[in-house]
Amino acid sequence: MDARRISVVLAMVVMYIAVPLLLGSNLYVMSLLVASIAIGGVALAWALLGNLGGMVSFGHAAFFGVGSYVSALLTMKLGVPVFAAMLLGGVGAAVASIAMLPTLRLKGPYFALAILAYAQIFRILATEWKSVTGGSGGLSSIPRLPEIAGFDFGSKIGNYLVIVSIVLIFALIYQRIRASHYGTALRAMHDSEDATRVVGVNSTLLKAMMLFVSAFMTGVIGAFNAHYINFLEPDYGFSGLWSTLPIVAAIFGGYRTILGPVIGAVFVYLVDQLVFKSFIPSGHQIMLGALLAGMVLFSPTGLLPWIVEKFKRSRNAPA
Amino acid sequence: MLQLENVTVRFGGVTAVDNLTLSIGASEVTGLVGPNGAGKTTLFNAISGLVRPGAGRIVFNAVDVLNAPVYRRARLGLGRTFQVPQPLSRLTVRENLLVAQRFGTGSVNASRLDEILDFVGLTEKAGRDASSELALSELKALEVGKALATNPKLLLLDEVLAGLETTGKRRFMQMLKDMHAKFGVGILIIEHDIETISNLCKRVVVLNFGELIADGAPDEVFRDAEVIKSYTGAEHA
Ligand SMILES: Nc1ncnc2c1ncn2[C@@H]1O[C@H](COP(=O)(O)OP(=O)(O)OP(=O)(O)O)[C@@H](O)[C@H]1O
Ligand SMILES: [Mg+2]
Numbered sequence: 001m002d003a004r005r006i007s008v009v010l011a012m013v014v015m016y017i018a019v020p021l022l023l024g025s026n027l028y029v030m031s032l033l034v035a036s037i038a039i040g041g042v043a044l045a046w047a048l049l050g051n052l053g054g055m056v057s058f059g060h061a062a063f064f065g066v067g068s069y070v071s072a073l074l075t076m077k078l079g080v081p082v083f084a085a086m087l088l089g090g091v092g093a094a095v096a097s098i099a100m101l102p103t104l105r106l107k108g109p110y111f112a113l114a115i116l117a118y119a120q121i122f123r124i125l126a127t128e129w130k131s132v133t134g135g136s137g138g139l140s141s142i143p144r145l146p147e148i149a150g151f152d153f154g155s156k157i158g159n160y161l162v163i164v165s166i167v168l169i170f171a172l173i174y175q176r177i178r179a180s181h182y183g184t185a186l187r188a189m190h191d192s193e194d195a196t197r198v199v200g201v202n203s204t205l206l207k208a209m210m211l212f213v214s215a216f217m218t219g220v221i222g223a224f225n226a227h228y229i230n231f232l233e234p235d236y237g238f239s240g241l242w243s244t245l246p247i248v249a250a251i252f253g254g255y256r257t258i259l260g261p262v263i264g265a266v267f268v269y270l271v272d273q274l275v276f277k278s279f280i281p282s283g284h285q286i287m288l289g290a291l292l293a294g295m296v297l298f299s300p301t302g303l304l305p306w307i308v309e310k311f312k313r314s315r316n317a318p319a
Numbered sequence: 320m321l322q323l324e325n326v327t328v329r330f331g332g333v334t335a336v337d338n339l340t341l342s343i344g345a346s347e348v349t350g351l352v353g354p355n356g357a358g359k360t361t362l363f364n365a366i367s368g369l370v371r372p373g374a375g376r377i378v379f380n381a382v383d384v385l386n387a388p389v390y391r392r393a394r395l396g397l398g399r400t401f402q403v404p405q406p407l408s409r410l411t412v413r414e415n416l417l418v419a420q421r422f423g424t425g426s427v428n429a430s431r432l433d434e435i436l437d438f439v440g441l442t443e444k445a446g447r448d449a450s451s452e453l454a455l456s457e458l459k460a461l462e463v464g465k466a467l468a469t470n471p472k473l474l475l476l477d478e479v480l481a482g483l484e485t486t487g488k489r490r491f492m493q494m495l496k497d498m499h500a501k502f503g504v505g506i507l508i509i510e511h512d513i514e515t516i517s518n519l520c521k522r523v524v525v526l527n528f529g530e531l532i533a534d535g536a537p538d539e540v541f542r543d544a545e546v547i548k549s550y551t552g553a554e555h556a
Contacts, residue, residue: 181421184414188407191450195405198367199469200393200423 020157030156040265041167043246045217047255053210054190059115062122063093065238067219068226072142086223093219094212123238138233254302320345326375335361337529348506350516353526359509363475367399368392398471400462402478408450416468423469439464456487476508
């Protein structure tokens with residue numbers, strides 16, 4: 001068995017058995033893990049858009065918020081089952097991203113600015129459309145995750161297992177796209193768009209598909225979060241933090257890799273909550289900037305590539 | 320196979336292609352010549368869809384492609400190379416052809432891919448990084464290979480022979496001749512060297528300031544006073 005397989009099996013054992021067994025009774029730690037893995041999922045979706053679609057987004061809060069509102073409202077107003085509503089939350093976010101398609105024509109900073117403004121539009125919509133969203137007062141008593149076949153997905157361990165599984169499935173999807181012919185074409189597209197088009201690649205469609213996939217994933221995680229904390233208001237659901245934290249996490253962990261953003265999110269979030277917050281109770285997020293700058297100086301490609309490199313070297317080193 | 324009717328392309332004040340009408344038959348090898356800045360590359364860009372003509376019609380195999388996106392024209396059978404080679408970066412040589420084949424034809428045929436790699440002489444370089452590990456002649460071969468992998472009916476070659484040394488050029492010319500026979504593909508080739516054009520083509524068209532000024536057999540066209548003047552005039556300019 002090669003090292004890669006072993007590490008996958010080990011990681012699965014840790015995530016699905018060791019963590020629930022060892023930490024499952026510690027509600028505080030479990031809540032930190034759930035929150036950080038959720039951010040990690042958004043970070044993964046953000047990195048997918050960047051790596052495969054070639055787009056740097058500052059607007060993922062919009063997808064997160066749309067997903068959370070769609071799912072919360074579907075369960076509360078129409079009685080849709082929670083897991084189905086979460087998927088539809090993802091679909092809602094993907095649909096919302098259609099409005100962003102015109103921005104795909106923009107390049108670099110213009111795209112970044114357009115998508116930033118776009119995120120605000122949805123926050124305003126959620127605030128002003130009071131009859132549906134409850135306005136700035138928000139929505140409370142959003143249904144929790146259900147109990148199915150005797151297992152309570154709404155428990156701390158249940159929530160944890162759900163978000164871990166969601167993020168793992170997303171990682172698999174990401175990996176499959178990247179390894180496909182579409183992934184190859186997308187890789188080529190960023191630097192040689194005309195050359196890819198003249199051999200028959202519909203580059204606009206491929207980029208749009210990556211936007212849909214990324215928005216869908218982010219929406220599902222936003223939906224999960226709504227059913228996890230059972231409360232939603234526009235300033236929270238569309239908070240700029242849902243855009244910035246994933247970016248910090250992805251770059252910190254290694255945005256070129258699939259799992260780097262998730263590992264980065266767990267690391268950054270835990271350090272932020274356990275260390276920075278105790279020193280600087282308000283405005284502790286500012287330390288994240290310093291943390292990120294430190295990582296970029298230390299290892300420009302991020303944490304995961306650094307670990308992999310270390311691991312390889314220690315195995316190849318003469319005894 | 321390809322009909323251009325009154326095609327005009329302007330860039331600001333410059334008329335790069337001026338009211339051009341031209342028809343290219345199936346599986347012909349046609350030369351396209353003209354001085355620097357005559358509008359040859361712009362004409363290719365208009366045919367492949369990278370620039371939109373301000374006026375005119377472009378019909379390919381009875382399909383009006385004037386408003387068709389670039390990728391659809393490629394799938395219809397319009398292949399092209401770039402004057403400055405544009406390998407698909409971050410990919411290997413083989414992946415370059417693979418993307419072209421997969422998206423240009425809709426499916427992957429590995430043995431045909433290998434055949435094309437072999438035909439353009441890149442079998443040994445198949446695993447190399449296309450954007451950083453190839454010599455100019457290999458980049459030019461890759462341009463042709465990519466285009467061939469889309470299974471084109473008409474191939475637009477933009478100065479593929481320029482910059483090659485004598486033996487490389489001779490080999491490449493033989494390849495173009497074989498290609499015409501083996502893949503049954505029509506060729507429209509831009510080339511400055513008159514001897515090369517005479518050797519390859521039965522027909523040559525001449526552009527000057529975006530206008531078509533001559534069209535016919537090479538030996539006649541290159542005797543034409545206006546053609547000679549456009550060339551020497553440009554050289555002295
Ligand atoms: N994208 C563009 N924007 C503005 N002007 C352009 C553009 N592309 C070409 N031109 C102009 O159009 C004219 C025709 O250029 P083109 O590249 O088609 O000539 P060419 O015949 O291919 O020349 P060469 O033999 O040097 O390759 C030139 O005056 C050129 O400056
Ligand atoms: Mg040119």
